Amino acid sequence: MRNDTIGTKALIEVKNLSFAYEDKMVINNINLSIASNEKIAVVGPNGAGKSTFFLNLNGVLQPDGGEIYLFGKKIGKKDFLELRKKVGFVFQDADSQLIASNVKAEISFGPVNLGLSRDEVIKRVDETIEYMSLSNLQERAPHYLSGGEKKSVSIADILAMEPELFIFDEPMAALDPVNAEKVERILEKLHQDGKTLLIATHDVEFAYRFADRILVFADGSLIADGTPNQIFKSPEILRQAHLKKPFALAVWEALIAGQIVTNEDDYPLTPEEIVSRITYSLTET
Amino acid sequence: MTSKEKRIWKISILFASVFVAGQTAGAMHIMEGYLPPTLCIAWGAVCIPFLVKGFLEMKKIFSENPRAITILAMSGAYIFVISALKIPSVTGSCSHMTGTGLGAILFGPCTTSILGITVLIFQAILLAHGGLTTLGANTFSMAIAGPFVSFGIYQIFKKFNLSKRAGVFLAAAIGDLVTYCVTSIQLGIAYPSMEGGVSTSVLEFLGVFAPTQIPLAIVEGLLTVIIVITLENYAKQELKAVGFNRPGNN
Amino acid sequence: MPICDCRFYHAKQIGFLIFWGIKGIFMQIDYYAYRSGMRDWNASLKVSTGFLTLCFVILLDCILTSLIVIFAMGMFTVLLGKIPPKVYFRYLLVPLSFLIISCTAIAVSFSGEPVGDWNLSLYFFYLCLTRESLFLAVNVFMKAIAGMSALFMMAFSTPMNEIILVLQKAHLPRLLTELMNLTYRYIFILFDVAYQMQTAAKARLGCRSFIQSCRSFAAIGGSLFIVSMKKANAYYNALLARGYHGKLEFLTEKKPVQVWQIVCTLFYFAGIVLTAIVW
Numbered sequence: 001m002r003n004d005t006i007g008t009k010a011l012i013e014v015k016n017l018s019f020a021y022e023d024k025m026v027i028n029n030i031n032l033s034i035a036s037n038e039k040i041a042v043v044g045p046n047g048a049g050k051s052t053f054f055l056n057l058n059g060v061l062q063p064d065g066g067e068i069y070l071f072g073k074k075i076g077k078k079d080f081l082e083l084r085k086k087v088g089f090v091f092q093d094a095d096s097q098l099i100a101s102n103v104k105a106e107i108s109f110g111p112v113n114l115g116l117s118r119d120e121v122i123k124r125v126d127e128t129i130e131y132m133s134l135s136n137l138q139e140r141a142p143h144y145l146s147g148g149e150k151k152s153v154s155i156a157d158i159l160a161m162e163p164e165l166f167i168f169d170e171p172m173a174a175l176d177p178v179n180a181e182k183v184e185r186i187l188e189k190l191h192q193d194g195k196t197l198l199i200a201t202h203d204v205e206f207a208y209r210f211a212d213r214i215l216v217f218a219d220g221s222l223i224a225d226g227t228p229n230q231i232f233k234s235p236e237i238l239r240q241a242h243l244k245k246p247f248a249l250a251v252w253e254a255l256i257a258g259q260i261v262t263n264e265d266d267y268p269l270t271p272e273e274i275v276s277r278i279t280y281s282l283t284e285t
Numbered sequence: 286m287t288s289k290e291k292r293i294w295k296i297s298i299l300f301a302s303v304f305v306a307g308q309t310a311g312a313m314h315i316m317e318g319y320l321p322p323t324l325c326i327a328w329g330a331v332c333i334p335f336l337v338k339g340f341l342e343m344k345k346i347f348s349e350n351p352r353a354i355t356i357l358a359m360s361g362a363y364i365f366v367i368s369a370l371k372i373p374s375v376t377g378s379c380s381h382m383t384g385t386g387l388g389a390i391l392f393g394p395c396t397t398s399i400l401g402i403t404v405l406i407f408q409a410i411l412l413a414h415g416g417l418t419t420l421g422a423n424t425f426s427m428a429i430a431g432p433f434v435s436f437g438i439y440q441i442f443k444k445f446n447l448s449k450r451a452g453v454f455l456a457a458a459i460g461d462l463v464t465y466c467v468t469s470i471q472l473g474i475a476y477p478s479m480e481g482g483v484s485t486s487v488l489e490f491l492g493v494f495a496p497t498q499i500p501l502a503i504v505e506g507l508l509t510v511i512i513v514i515t516l517e518n519y520a521k522q523e524l525k526a527v528g529f530n531r532p533g534n535n
Numbered sequence: 536m537p538i539c540d541c542r543f544y545h546a547k548q549i550g551f552l553i554f555w556g557i558k559g560i561f562m563q564i565d566y567y568a569y570r571s572g573m574r575d576w577n578a579s580l581k582v583s584t585g586f587l588t589l590c591f592v593i594l595l596d597c598i599l600t601s602l603i604v605i606f607a608m609g610m611f612t613v614l615l616g617k618i619p620p621k622v623y624f625r626y627l628l629v630p631l632s633f634l635i636i637s638c639t640a641i642a643v644s645f646s647g648e649p650v651g652d653w654n655l656s657l658y659f660f661y662l663c664l665t666r667e668s669l670f671l672a673v674n675v676f677m678k679a680i681a682g683m684s685a686l687f688m689m690a691f692s693t694p695m696n697e698i699i700l701v702l703q704k705a706h707l708p709r710l711l712t713e714l715m716n717l718t719y720r721y722i723f724i725l726f727d728v729a730y731q732m733q734t735a736a737k738a739r740l741g742c743r744s745f746i747q748s749c750r751s752f753a754a755i756g757g758s759l760f761i762v763s764m765k766k767a768n769a770y771y772n773a774l775l776a777r778g779y780h781g782k783l784e785f786l787t788e789k790k791p792v793q794v795w796q797i798v799c800t801l802f803y804f805a806g807i808v809l810t811a812i813v814w
Contacts, residue, residue, distance in 0.1 A: 317589065317682030318589065318593060318681055318682020318683065340708065352768070355717060355771040359767040361721075373745055373748035373749050407715075410564070413564065416589075485644065492640075508749060512756040519761060520761045
């Protein structure tokens with residue numbers, strides 16, 4: 001939440017984490033460290049163990065092996081509630097999260113569970129409604145909301161709990177482009193406000209332009225962890241994780257190969273950036 | 286018109302009105318305000334032991350497995366939705382299953398009694414079927430008598446290794462008929478016939494509801510069989526979660 | 536137009552496919568409860584007024600009381616609650632088939648001899664109708680309609696969750712109220728799923744014959760069960776993820792009772808009781 005933790009100590013650290021579901025290893029020996037205010041995309045095929053990993057990270061599932069450290073403190077058998085407080089999980093299917101009968105009550109569920117006083121709960125709910133601009137929906141029932149509205153409310157649910165780390169499981173899935181863009185703006189805003197984000201996605205374009213670090217899951221293991229450029233330039237990783245090269249990267253590589261632009265470390269992330277870079281280099285020469 | 290013609294004319298009107306009125310044949314919910322106060326209370330009281338048993342059972346399930354709360358809530362919602370789906374009908378009228386026979390087979394009769402009363406409250410408030418003062422009577426016929434008979438039949442068939450399909454069919458169909466008979470008895474007791482007392486009026490109520498309720502019971506039986514077969518083939522895991530086929534599920 | 540209106544038309548379509556009888560009115564009670572003019576009234580006041588009215592109707596057992604209740608409750612719902620009269624009257628007619636059948640059974644009795652004030656010979660026995668039985672049938676009819684209108688005053692103005700909250704205040708076990716809360720929410724989710732499945736079945740011509748429609752219906756019933764159990768598991772995880780530890784609690788808004796509302800209610804009850812005594 002606060003920027004002063006950046007760089008001092010890892011927000012969350014995972015060592016040798018494993019989880020089995022009915023004798024079948026779902027995630028295997030994962031090592032990872034996340035610092036505050038990072039924005040991390042998690043990619044990998046369906047069934048690679050991303051969701052299970054998240055549920056472990058959030059304390060809903062208890063790992064069968066390995067440790068989780070929160071601010072350097074080891075999470076023991078009794079501290080899982082602590083983990084649920086500090087790590088917020090926005091589910092893919094907003095319906096699975098919404099349980100109350102109006103938006104205001106819905107947002108209050110997390111804070112009430114945290115054991116806050118009524119005044120504090122009201123304050124948090126009001127702040128969250130303001131932050132997410134949901135004031136016109138606050139008296140409505142979740143079953144009369146549209147898909148995009150449900151998504152916003154499900155994000156607000158977690159926001160009101162003020163966690164340190166936000167986990168999003170495919171936040172743009174099943175949303176139309178306008179609503180997907182809206183969610184992306186919300187994610188960007190959360191990042192600007194110093195929050196730490198961990199986002200599972202199948203959208204490589206989004207992962208490439210948005211994240212500053214990418215985790216690649218395949219068959220229950222973390223097979224790669226690096227910057228978007230490192231990940232998406234490796235044909236081996238792309239093949240293993242069933243990924244496609246982002247459009248902007250492919251175009252830029254083609255431009256480099258055709259010697260239209262020079263190869264620098266700083267790659268453009270979107271079509272608009274490519275255009276402005278080319279225009280710039282054209283005016284330079 | 287001769288007197289004979291007149292009579293035929295009157296009888297045809299009577300039949301027509303019964304069939305027109307029977308166009309929306311749901312389960313037989315006794316409507317709000319229909320029963321006198323003593324009977325409202327009496328039928329409510331009859332339900333209490335069953336509900337308490339169901340409640341205690343449910344409490345035990347929760348203490349063993351807290352996850353059961355969403356499973357049971359889903360089960361309740363499932364019974365509500367399945368009983369609101371329009372079922373295929375031969376006559377072209379619009380009918381619905383009670384779903385409680387299926388509930389009894391899947392979740393056991395005690396759990397079904399609690400799920401049943403919540404479903405009846407929702408049906409009264411959200412769909413205007415049944416009512417709050419008649420909740421006791423409706424709970425007894427739909428959420429207690431029917432499910433317990435269904436469950437009994439189902440268990441007997443299982444115990445003696447008789448045909449499972451026949452067991453499920455009879456459990457659901459007879460459970461439905463029991464609900465219909467109990468409701469008729471409740472109505473008969475509430476409004477005894479001027480001439481022949483309670484027994485005559487029970488027969489009258491059985492008679493007027495028979496054209497809609499008997500075909501409904503058969504269709505409900507059929508549907509329940511196909512649903513249970515589908516579930517046994519494709520949903521073993523989910524059935525285990527609700528305790529289906531668990532030895533002591535009652 | 537707000538999005539929820541679109542959702543309402545969607546609900547209307549569901550109603551056409553799957554509803555008890557009359558097309559187009561599926562779950563409208565719930566929809567209107569959220570936008571009722573009486574939404575801001577104290578829920579306990581509405582629920583207890585509705586319930587007391589029900590008690591008065593069946594205890595006093597008098598046609599005049601029933602008529603007053605029908606009138607007063609209708610006024611509350613239509614004028615104060617601003618529920619469209621068309622919708623309200625259509626709902627009053629929902630239990631009509633039950634009512635006609637069962638009131639006929641009360642009014643008419645079978646007999647071997649032509650007794651009663653009117654009778655109709657059916658060769659083997661007679662259908663008889665007496666003044667008293669007819670009066671009783673009319674009285675029952677009126678009581679039932681009055682009961683419905685009292686129920687509607689409550690249901691059309693109070694969303695289900697608030698009713699559940701009142702039950703909780705009335706010391707219904709917590710386990711039950713929480714179960715009801717979740718069930719209420721899940722009903723809508725399963726309805727969406729059922730609606731999609733039914734549309735898909737229709738698209739694949741699953742309703743050509745009676746047997747075929749039975750198969751489609753059962754297939755929907757079966758898959759609906761599987762979906763519901765899968766979701767139950769995921770939903771529990773979602774509850775845990777938000778710090779759930781055995782108690783479903785939300786922020787509830789306090790809706791204080793206004794003096795004029797109490798005066799209104801008292802006036803109404805006094806009216807009922809007085810007419811019953813005078814009558």
